[in-house]
Amino acid sequence: MSIRDLKSPVFEPKPSTLKYGVSPLHAWIRFLEFVLHLSYRIGIKKWQVRNPEDKNTIKQRKQEIQKNFWEKMGLHIDKPKSNGCGSTNDGNTARRVFANLELFASITNVDIDLLRHFHIILVSISCEFRINFKKFNDFCIDTADLYFNKYDWYPMSATVHKILVHSAQIMEASLVPVGCLGENASEARNKFYKKDRIAHARKNSRSNNIVDVFNRAMDSSDPLLSSICLNNRTKNKLIRRIPHEVTELLELPAVPDNLDVASTSRHEDDDENCSSDDDIEMLSEYSFELEVDIEQDLE
Structure with a gap:
């Protein structure tokens, strides 16, 4: 069996395991670490590193990437904390890195299209709106194909595989959008x-x-x-617009039967298909919250 065949029965999950969700906050961190570990090995294109020469190459590559992140983005990446509680790879760091894809790609030498796909998926599972399962699943499969075509020598991590292959199934089995069940509050x-x-x-x-x-x-x-203190906490959060690519994956809201005629008169003068575009434009006005509390560090 090829690992490219993501629709294989081998990858069919047990229905009882879909109730555990996808952990959106930790997904940002795991995707960042996955891209970093991939970038460390781009020079040798090997998953397992055994000989001393390759280990030294990866060590130098890692130091160069950490230096560039600090000089260009002001971020300490993949370093242990001084107090011994985990590493510097927390949720805020991951979101800041993915917010600047061009710089992220130039530092890591990872394909920017793949990074953009990762970012769209991470925002989708973090927003609190319902996702169209079929569109999202097709997008994840396209992302997996893009990854296999460029980096088939480095296997996916467990988290990346879970998000790309099973996140649509988890969304379909969940009663509420997976972003509503994020672990941000408990970690904070x-x-x-x-x-x-x-x-x-x-x-x-x-x-x-x-x-x-x-x-x-x-x-x-x-x-x-x-x-x-709700108002003070709200002021300490940075609000970002949902990318247009994410709004295209959202499930359009159902129009109630008793909708006021005056509110729909605008659509009667337009073309036949304009209502769908207007609904998408309306959804794009929503935003998802990125917590910027620097004290919120994951262990």
Whole structure:
């Protein structure tokens, strides 16, 4: 069996596994790391590196890429944190890198069309609007074919394979858009748990410490309390427009039967097919939120 045959029964998932979603925030990080590891090996075009000469080549290539990211984008890429908690590859870093595809492609020497396809897929699974499953699946298959044609010597990572092959199936099995089930909020709470354990919890025993942290989390999750600083949190977020390529993958909203005649009179004077274009233009006015809280680091 060829790994190019993504429609093979071998890749058919168990229906029970589709309920776990796609983890949009971590998908940004895993795609960034996948592109970086691919870029490190472009010079030797080998997946497994065994001899010392190839290892030295990859090491020099990695240092060059890290230096270019810092000088051209001001980002520390693929480096361990000084406090020992994970690496610098977090969600904010990944989104900033994919926001500038031309510079990203020039630094990594990875095909810009492939990077653009990756970016469209990542935005699609992150937005909170329903995606057309068939269009999205066809787009993912085209992306996989583009990747195999250019980099067939480097196998896909588990996350990239999951997104390209199974994300449309997961969307179809989900009751709500997968972007609504993102892990942004839960990951953002990690820093508060650390602060609460230090400053707002008893330290005479581990159980009392955990109970106090849990009780404080329950209090802060109250809708009234959490809405007090909602305006401040909204100001700290950067809003970006959904790319036009993503709006073409969205599911058009259904028109209600009792729609006011005055609201539809505009379409009666237009051509027969203009209503669909207007609906797409209306959807393009929506935007998805990119959190720019620098303190939100993934471990």
